[in-house]
Amino acid sequence: HKQGDYIIISEPYEKSPAQKSGLKAGDKILKINEKSASGKSVEDVSSILKGQPGTSFKVVVERDGQPNPLTFDILREKITIDPVPFYGMVDAGTGYIKLNSFTQTASADVKKAILDLKSKNTLTGLILDLRDNGGGLLTEAVNIVNLFVKKNELVVTTKGKQKDKNRSYQTNMEPIDLTLPLVVLVNGMSASASEIVAGALQDLDRAVIVGRRTYGKGLVQNVFPLSYNTQVKITVAKYYIPSGRCIQEIDYAHKNT
Numbered sequence: 001h002k003q004g005d006y007i008i009i010s011e012p013y014e015k016s017p018a019q020k021s022g023l024k025a026g027d028k029i030l031k032i033n034e035k036s037a038s039g040k041s042v043e044d045v046s047s048i049l050k051g052q053p054g055t056s057f058k059v060v061v062e063r064d065g066q067p068n069p070l071t072f073d074i075l076r077e078k079i080t081i082d083p084v085p086f087y088g089m090v091d092a093g094t095g096y097i098k099l100n101s102f103t104q105t106a107s108a109d110v111k112k113a114i115l116d117l118k119s120k121n122t123l124t125g126l127i128l129d130l131r132d133n134g135g136g137l138l139t140e141a142v143n144i145v146n147l148f149v150k151k152n153e154l155v156v157t158t159k160g161k162q163k164d165k166n167r168s169y170q171t172n173m174e175p176i177d178l179t180l181p182l183v184v185l186v187n188g189m190s191a192s193a194s195e196i197v198a199g200a201l202q203d204l205d206r207a208v209i210v211g212r213r214t215y216g217k218g219l220v221q222n223v224f225p226l227s228y229n230t231q232v233k234i235t236v237a238k239y240y241i242p243s244g245r246c247i248q249e250i251d252y253a254h255k256n257t
Contacts, residue, residue, distance in 0.1 A: 005038045006030065007045045009061075014085035021074045023061065030069055031060040053078045083136075087113040093124030099144075102136025102193040107143035114147065114176060125181040128197075131211065135192025138169065145200045146171035148182060148207070153242075155200045158220050160237030165220065182207040191215035192239075192247075199241035216249020 001010050009027045012019035029037045032048050040048075049057065056075045063070055083106040087097040095117040097110060110128075117123055135141075142155045153171045160166065184198045184207045195214045201207035218239035225231050239247045 002042055003028070007037060007040065007042055013079070013081060015082070016079060017074050017077050021072045022070075023059070023072060023074075024063065027061040027063050027070075029059060030062055031058075033057050033059075051076050082109070084109040084113055087117065089117065089121055090127065093122060094127060095121070095123050095125070096127045096129065098129045099133055101133060102138075102140040102144075104137065104140070106136065106140040107147065110144055111147055111176060123180060125183070127183045127185060128207075129185045130190045130194040130198060131185050131187040132189045133191075133194040134189065134215075135194055135217065138193060138196070141193035141196040142169050142171060143173070144197050145204075146173050147176050148178065148180070148201065149204055150175055150178060153204065155242065156196045157240045158237040159240055160220070162236065165237040184209050186211040186214050188212050188215060191217040195247045196239060196241065199243075199245065199247060203242040203245070216247065218247025218249075 001008055007029045009018070009023055009025055009029065011025045012023050029045060031037060032045070037045060049059075051057070053076050056073060058071060058073055060069050060071050081101065081103065083099060083101050083103045085098055085100055087095070090096045095114070097113045097117075099106060099110060114126065117126075138156070145153075145155045149171060151171050151174055154168060155171060156169050158165060158167045182201065184201060186194065186198050186209060190198065190211070191214065195216070195218065198207075198209050198214065202209050219235045220237035220239065221233050222236050223231050223233050235252070241247065
């Protein structure tokens with residue numbers, strides 16, 4: 001993110017070249033390949049850092065607590081973002097899974113983590129960490145809920161002014177554990193699919209939610225093409241969890257009234 005004239009590293013991805021080279025959250029990027037990064041946008045810096053796997057670049061950063069700038073040589077690699085960057089045991093019986101995003105493999109990766117934890121430990125509880133998870137694929141949210149609740153359970157509904165926008169999404173697979181005590185961690189940046197998972201598990205009395213009030217992102221939007229090679233994105237429905245609660249926080253139709 002940008003702070004003043006420079007870009008600050010928010011968080012290097014787990015096992016990424018940046019993390020492996022030693023870059024940390026909070027580092028201020030001063031130079032890239034001996035050229036000043038002052039005044040560059042996030043997009044500019046991102047574009048410069050990206051390149052052919054196997055090539056390298058040099059970055060100079062300012063770090064709190066260090067009197068002089070630090071220089072890092074970073075070897076580019078093909079980046080694949082793991083939706084589950086970490087899982088493990090926090091004590092003898094409690095498992096922990098961090099889910100960063102709802103990508104196409106999210107539910108499969110969460111399932112794999114649970115089964116691995118079960119195979120190696122006597123699991124008496126599980127923590128699913130959705131903090132700072134901004135969401136992703138709706139189907140993956142439904143599938144993750146399905147890991148803990150029975151088949152044919154309502155997870156989320158979309159409702160709009162047009163009847164064809166009204167849809168219900170139910171679990172369609174057999175669960176892997178219906179009784180394992182479950183805690184879901186959330187914060188103010190847990191949004192969209194994260195809120196569907198947390199809200200549905202809460203409404204179905206399947207999990208305890210711990211943390212801060214979530215973001216409130218529950219709009220369904222469609223993109224419609226217009227003339228002159230333009231397009232418009234229109235909100236067509238809202239997300240509702242099993243109890244009937246709407247995930248969306250801000251009512252844009254009445255925002256200034």
